[in-house]
Amino acid sequence: MRLTAFFLPTLKETPSEAQIASHRLMLRAGMVRQSAAGIYSWLPLGWKVLRKIEQIVREEQDAAGAQEMLMPTIQSADIWRESGRYDAYGKEMLRFTDRHDREMLYGPTNEELITQLFRDNVRSYRDLPKILYHIQWKFRDEVRPRFGIMRGREFLMKDSYSFDVDFEGAKRSYEAMFTAYLKTFKRMGLTAIPMQADSGAIGGNLTHEFHVLAETGESGVFYDSAYDELAAKGEIDLAALNNLYAATDEKHVPGGPNVPPPERLREARGIEVGHIFYFGTKYSKAMNAQVQGKNGEPVFAEMGSYGIGVSRLVGAIIEAYHDDRGIKWPEAVAPFKVGLVNLKVGDATCDSVCDDLYGKLVAAGVEVLYDDRDERAGVKFADLDLIGLPWQLVAGPKGLAQGVVELKSRATGEKHEMSVESALARLIG
RNA sequence: CGGGGAGUAGCUCAGCCUGGUAGAGCAUGGCGUUUGGGACGCCAGGGUCGCAAGUUCGAAUCUUGUCUCCCCGACCA
Numbered sequence: 327m328r329l330t331a332f333f334l335p336t337l338k339e340t341p342s343e344a345q346i347a348s349h350r351l352m353l354r355a356g357m358v359r360q361s362a363a364g365i366y367s368w369l370p371l372g373w374k375v376l377r378k379i380e381q382i383v384r385e386e387q388d389a390a391g392a393q394e395m396l397m398p399t400i401q402s403a404d405i406w407r408e409s410g411r412y413d414a415y416g417k418e419m420l421r422f423t424d425r426h427d428r429e430m431l432y433g434p435t436n437e438e439l440i441t442q443l444f445r446d447n448v449r450s451y452r453d454l455p456k457i458l459y460h461i462q463w464k465f466r467d468e469v470r471p472r473f474g475i476m477r478g479r480e481f482l483m484k485d486s487y488s489f490d491v492d493f494e495g496a497k498r499s500y501e502a503m504f505t506a507y508l509k510t511f512k513r514m515g516l517t518a519i520p521m522q523a524d525s526g527a528i529g530g531n532l533t534h535e536f537h538v539l540a541e542t543g544e545s546g547v548f549y550d551s552a553y554d555e556l557a558a559k560g561e562i563d564l565a566a567l568n569n570l571y572a573a574t575d576e577k578h579v580p581g582g583p584n585v586p587p588p589e590r591l592r593e594a595r596g597i598e599v600g601h602i603f604y605f606g607t608k609y610s611k612a613m614n615a616q617v618q619g620k621n622g623e624p625v626f627a628e629m630g631s632y633g634i635g636v637s638r639l640v641g642a643i644i645e646a647y648h649d650d651r652g653i654k655w656p657e658a659v660a661p662f663k664v665g666l667v668n669l670k671v672g673d674a675t676c677d678s679v680c681d682d683l684y685g686k687l688v689a690a691g692v693e694v695l696y697d698d699r700d701e702r703a704g705v706k707f708a709d710l711d712l713i714g715l716p717w718q719l720v721a722g723p724k725g726l727a728q729g730v731v732e733l734k735s736r737a738t739g740e741k742h743e744m745s746v747e748s749a750l751a752r753l754i755g
Numbered sequence: 756c757g758g759g760g761a762g763u764a765g766c767u768c769a770g771c772c773u774g775g776u777a778g779a780g781c782a783u784g785g786c787g788u789u790u791g792g793g794a795c796g797c798c799a800g801g802g803u804c805g806c807a808a809g810u811u812c813g814a815a816u817c818u819u820g821u822c823u824c825c826c827c828g829a830c831c832a
Contacts, residue, residue, distance in 0.1 A: 335765090337765095337766065337782095338766080338767095338781070338782080338793065339766055339767050339781070339782090340766090340767085341766070341767085342761090342766090342767070342768090342825080343824075343825055343826090345825090345826080360824090362823085362824090363823085363824065363825090417756095418830095418831075434832090435832065437832095466831080466832095468830085468831070469756070469829085469830055469831075470756095470826095470827095470828095470829090470830080470831090472825090472826085477831085485832095523832090533832085535832090544831090598832095601832055603832070631832080633832065669790090669791060670790075670791090701790095701793090702789090702790055702791090702792085702793075702794065703790070703791045703792060703793095704790095704791085704792040704793045704794080705792085705793050705794095706792085706793090707791085707792045707793080708792070708793045709793085711792090720791085722791055723791085724791065725791085732791095
């Protein structure tokens with residue numbers, strides 16, 4: 327993509343409403359614009375990141391055996407009356423009527439819909455287990471949206487739902503999602519700690535929240551310092567994780583059972599990026615979702631639900647990866663891998679070398695943003711640092727006179743001069 | 756939902772107290788000089804002062820109502 331053609335409205339100054347780094351940087355980097363309280367438009371750069379994250383989530387769900395589908399954003403009140411949540415959910419649910427005065431709502435979650443689909447279409451235990459998921463926009467009419475897309479009213483969520491014939495099966499599904507979540511967050515460069523959590527309004531008795539540690543996190547969390555060591559090792563060890571203490575402040579009881587000694591107890595702030603629940607037959611009973619068991623007997627489906635805040639992850643990643651100049655995207659979610667800087671647009675050599683580099687990178691399938699604007703070097707560097715592409719490939723008249731370009735890592739700040747060929751090899755290889 | 760604050764140019768804000776032709780910086784367009792980490796000069800364009808009523812000869816400014824946004828708290832799968 328050539329920057330002259332790209333819609334990238336960056337801001338030099340910080341909009342006054344933005345309080346935390348991710349919000350500030352998303353506005354400044356031209357990723358999002360607010361349209362109403364807690365409701366945002368995703369501009370091209372932000373949308374690219376969102377789709378990258380979504381794709382990682384999708385791949386890990388698929389790998390765990392879940393199947394993607396798509397349920398609507400708008401739901402009928404009827405099924406919510408069946409589950410009993412139409413009255414229970416409260417004002418967070420956005421309700422309205424259509425032209426025929428039918429009561430509708432913008433879905434805050436999809437247990438009812440998926441249970442209805444299951445009930446209407448699955449008859450036998452032989453069809454189980456099943457894990458279905460979708461990645462869809464949700465709306466929760468939060469009293470006080472804040473922190474940009476971190477607590478928006480409209481947000482993109484991946485929600486999965488598992489159906490099993492018995493508890494053992496449900497537990498396997500739960501563990502499959504548990505592991506998938508750890509892998510998902512790790513691929514994005516995040517260390518997410520699974521925490522014992524309050525089960526809240528969804529109800530159930532087996533539940534974990536996944537928190538990314540960040541100073542600006544909304545939740546207080548407590549965890550065993552052994553997590554830090556485990557995270558440093560970089561491998562996912564389910565058994566080890568299950569034996570370590572970690573809890574949100576809602577669940578944490580000082581000095582309670584399993585709480586590690588003070589020297590190993592860490593207190594921190596966390597951003598909740600995922601939440602998984604086993605809730606048994608809560609919805610299948612309320613909505614009469616049964617299958618026939620092995621002996622022909624009716625069995626209520628054992629269910630779980632598993633959410634990842636996809637749009638919130640964008641903010642969480644920025645919270646984890648930024649400095650005072652801007653964002654530092656991990657390569658897995660970066661909107662582009664390379665920012666190609668032509669330091670002197672209009673200079674025949676610079677133009678031809680950059681055009682050639684751009685063509686070759688694109689041909690090799692490398693995502694590259696080519697800054698071909700007729701701007702001063704400082705402007706280009708500042709914008710590139712702000713939007714945080716992992717690699718900056720800089721070509722200017724001085725370097726080219728020596729036959730070199732500069733390759734800079736945004737993450738480490740390291741710069742290396744090298745020939746055009748070796749730069750290409752580094753980026754394509 | 757309780758408390759506080761703010762709506763004036765694309766952004767950041769001044770002007771309001773004490774009513775009298777709407778401002779600055781940045782951004783944008785043009786020209787020139789510049790050009791390796793957010794240049795400089797000159798010129799230009801751009802505003803229903805959130806909206807509505809009221810007071811007044813006259814309202815961005817005073818009064819009332821209303822809408823929206825932000826912050827703190829409570830709330831939050």
